[in-house]
Amino acid sequence: MPPLLEAKELSKHYGSTIALDSVDFQVVEGITGLLGPNGAGKSTAIKLFLGLLRPTSGSAELMGQRPYESVESRARLGYMPEHDCLPPAVAASEFLTHMAQVSGLPPAQARTRAADTLRHVGLDEERYRPIGEYSTGMKQRAKLAQALVHDPVLVLLDEPTSGLDPGGREEMLELIRRTGSEFGISILLSSHLMGDVESICDRIIVLDAGLVTEQGEVSSFTGETETIYIDVDERRDELVAALIDRGIEATTDGFSVVVQKASDEQYDLIRDAVVDAQARLRRMAPRRHGLADIFRSNAE
Amino acid sequence: MTEAQGEVFDLGYRRYEGPREGRMRARKALWVNGVRTALGIGRPLGAKVIPAFLFIAVMIPAVIVSMVATQPNVDVIRHDGYYQIVSMILILFSAIIAPELLCPDRRDGVISLYLVRPMTTTDYVAARWMAFLTVTLGIVLAGQIVLFVGLVLAATEPLEYMKDNWLDVPRFMLAGLVVAAFTTAIPLAVSAFTTRRAYATSIIMGLFIISLPVAGILSLCGEDETVAVQGGKETVVTQKCEPATGDAAKWYALLAVGQVPSFVNDLIFPGQTDEGIFKEFSLVVAELPDAVPIGWYLILTIGPGLALLWRYRRISV
Amino acid sequence: MATVLRLTLSQLGGRWRLALILLLAALPIGLAALVSATLSEAESSNEEFVNTLLDTLLIAGILPIVMMVLATASFGNEVEDKTLSYLVLRPLRRSLIALPKLLAPIIVGGPVLVVSGVVATLLGGSSLGVVIVVLHGDGQAALAVGTAVLAGVVAYAAVFTWAGLMTTRALAFGLMYVFIWEGLITTFLGGVRYLSIRAYTLAILHGMDKTSFGSLEDRVIEFPAAVGGAIIVTVVFFLLTVRRLRRMDVP
Structure with a gap:
């Protein structure tokens, strides 16, 4: 079985800027942290695995396939972007039902999954309210919910704790930890905060200025x-x-x-x-x- | 000892083992979502007011005509002239609603969630295109059907009327498709180039509204009667009027972008239509070979469709 | 107040927006030049010129579209970015916030539109060019066009500035007002003309130069009613804007 994600001599250049410089790493089951300062190439790496970007050279493989070539390989993939990605005028339950269908689920199953997923992230009570009325923490949980609604094998979370206060950050990390350990969904999580990665990840990959500087089990470091x-x-x-x-x-x-x-x-x-x-x-x-x-x- | 009744509900995480229907389901979901967005279904009340109002405005001519058709000796609008009557409102509807289907997805960032799901950019664009086509087609056909029912009921011999005029039904269906595809193509293409709905709406309205008088000045002329001054006396001279662009006028009439589907409409319905506020354009364009308005229509429909696809292929999220 | 005006002007005067407005405003001038160049004097139909170029193109099309785009954006940027509270919380009288917000779209759109109308009239009035027209006394027509367009600019600015403050969909409602109310319904119900900025503009045009614009005779309301209407609309919508600023909840 191939690793979930594999970067082979992966490079991405934006004009003369080098975002990733021939990096090699693998992501296997469990929770993997992608750690590095802002501008280290974390978001670029995630977008390459999602097929939103194409590599300048090398390859980014998703379960043995190239995501931008194979549409079907993305069926069991979830993505939570760093930026806002929710329509403010729509209720969370309606939005999640829709996103589940876009992932290929039939309407009735999509509705059940949407309700289940919202309960898991703790938005049960607020699911009929328009997302625009949510607090930052609730929006962040709704973003996680849409990444999980179609029961993916792997989710890629780009800076999931950004913009949250310390309490909200703890809650979000706990939710991610449960998603990984109890739900059995593998996670690649990017963060510039050491604390996030340290507390919930099994393995880490450290990126700095487009290069992998460290990688391995968190326990082997600590x-x-x-x-x-x-x-x-x-x-x-x-x-x-x-x-x-x-x-x-x-x-x-x-x-x-x-x-x-x-x-x-x-x-x-x-x-x-x-x-x-x-x-x-x-x-x-x-x-x-x-x-x-x-x-x-x-x-x- | 009695056995405890009831079940224990496991509220823990359950894996999804059901069917996954892939791209077809994704396309269908996007299409349904597009139709609902256009009509404001599942959205706050404010989002429903505008589509409802514009829908009523499109229906009014059909309803009024159906009512006055019972009066003898009243010259009523028939199926051939209907689209021209409602064309301005249809354009207004498209200019306001079409950006709703594309702009917010990019402004709110939802597009990046779509593009990582099992579907392609082309699927997304095609589904949105079909969704808006469905809405505009529904609106124009609803008007025509009301008009048809009205004319049948108003006829002294309803069955006789249907026997004589049944061909109008396939004709207005085809013409409806022509009009709906046109009012879908340009507004959606414009919406692909800005994230602000207001900008898209202004550009679409600007294009359609301004092009009409421009084409009018270039290709039409006013009254046939002109006051000419001859030897200090004013005399009314009736002369063959000469538009500003002379013989080329019939080509300049094609600049009336909003009327292009009406030119095709006139070819679908036999006989020259003499209804409608913009009939002068139709009369001038009728001098051209049939292939010209049809070709121009296809360029203005397929061209924006391709521009839309091209734009989304290059989108970065 | 000067600061608010300066900020709003820089928001409204974006490069693309200015380019589009100038392009639109150049259209009547270009067409008038073309028409006067191709047609000999005997053929040129004054009525056609007035009806199509001034009424349909400029007064019913370009004028409301330009003013709608500018004036709904006057408060629109603050509403969109949710920064209106910063403006409202400034230690200024609400009327001193509303006034520059009304003046900005007039300053940006007014001169461009007035120049467009005046130059087009001068060109279109004759086949022999600007100088001779002025000598022939068509300056009266140009003055009428300039005044009428300016009245339209101010009245539309007041209405759409208010609309931009009330709703984020001001443009959609504005378009429906302009094209359905002023454009369509007026043709069926004459009385609606007393509640239409387009009709005020046309009536002022007609009222100031009855010889040049006599062809509008059947479609205009009385001159004093039009002037009064334009003033009332401007004042009422300005006061509504101030009232809204006074009463709004600051989040």
Whole structure:
């Protein structure tokens, strides 16, 4: 079985501007994040896979086919653009029913799917209201709903959290995570926000200035890099000494004692060290390394 | 112990296992959606007012004629002259409604959702074209049918009238198609070049409205009676009038873009029509070989159709 | 007020829009030149010229279309972009917002249309060119055309500026008013002429130069009624615009 999406030496030039420069990557089942700053070529890559653009050279394949040549290959594909794409005068249920039919579903099934999908994205109550009256968060959910209404195998989401406030962003990410894990729909999601990708993606592809700079499992970047922060009321220096006695590298960071790259068995040793040092433990918390830390350390 | 009655509804996500009908379904859905948009169905009240009003305006001549046809010795409009009577309102309808089918899709960005679905740009354009053709054809035929029923009922011998005039029915069907295709082609092509409905409407109206008097000045002349000054005395001279462009006038009459389907209409109905506000153009154009108005009509219908396709092939979303 | 006027003028004076307006306005002049060049004096029919070129083309066609496009866009851009509240929230009297919005389409469209009508009249009135016509005293006809067109410009501007503020579909309603009400219904019901800007324009034209435009005799209302009508329409629709600005909800 071919990968869902495959870029082979894919290039796209706009005049003298190079949006993508001979990139190679694959997207397989699960949630994949396409990460990069604005102008890195994320939207261009997505549009190439959708068949909205044609590559300058190389190929962008969708389940083994070229999307701009094969109309049928797009039947199980969903797309949520970054820009506005909803007609303001029409009610969401009517619009989704229509879009499901345009994807090939017969009218009766289209209506059922529209209602189901709107319930999944949490727009059950508002589905008969014109979309123009929706808030930004509701519009964003309606945009996601139209991408899911025909039950695609794969959806491409272009900056799905853009324009949302922190609360709305969390809700949207949770919805995307559920779509991927519970509904079993594979997702390629582009974002310029590290946090989005980190919290929900299985794999990431990092684009910068038209080139793939990193790719792989999110866990391979963030795994085994746990840092433990230990806060004690007093006897901090004694605690550090006790930890070093036990062969644990410990440093201080402000009021906290920091243990880098802690493994499971070290938790017991840390507990013993706290007892030995007679330190009054106030807080002990692990913190996984974020992607941001990794890229910052790579850059240094 | 009784067994619990009822079912547990699983509200979790369900995969869709039903039929997927591909491009044919997509085309059909776009066509239906286009017809509904044009008529304002499923939209707020404001969107229904304009199509309803224009529809009534197109029907009025047919209804009035049907009513006065019962009066003896009243010269009524017949099927051959009907399209010319309603042509201005039809053009107004097309100029206002046609942009509705194309402009908002591009302005609101819906077009990018369509183009990633299992259909092509050509499918989209063709479906919208057919949708608007359906609406305009429906309107012009509705008027003709009301007129036909009215004339049959008003006739002293209804059956006799039908026997003598049944040929009018296929004729007005064909002529209706000619008119509807024309009022679909140019307005939709103009709408493809702007996202603002207001601009599209003004350009279409400008083209149709302004071309009429321009063609009139170039190809027609006024009264046959002219006041000529001869030796200080004013005398009324009746002379063969001479349009500004002389012998070429019959060609300049073709510039009356809005009347081009009427020229074809005149060829479909035998005998010269003498009804209608723009009959002078028809009389002048009748001097040309039949192939000229037909060819001009085809150019003005197929040309904009191709321009529309060309434009959408190059669209970037 | 000067700022609002300047902004509106720059919105209305887009390159494409100006080019189209100039093209439309050049049409009557070009046709008048053509007609006067091809026809000898004896053949030229004054009546035909007045009916077709001035009435059908300029007064019933180009004048309302140009003014509709300009005046509905006067508030139209703010309504479309939802930026009207910024304008309304400025510490200005509402009438000082409405006035520049009314003046802008008049400033852009007025001179072009008046010049178009006057030059076309001068050319069309004779086969021998502008200078001789003026010497022959046809300046009266040109003055009548200029005044009548200007009256039409101002009245249409007032109505369509108001319509552009009321609805986003102002152009559609405007077209229906111009072509169905003024164009069609007037031919059946004469009384409608008292409520038609086109009829005011024609009546002013006729009233100011009865010798040149005598052929309009059967179709015009009384001169004072036309002048009064044009003034009333302008004032009433301007006040309606101010009222709407006062009463609207600021989102």
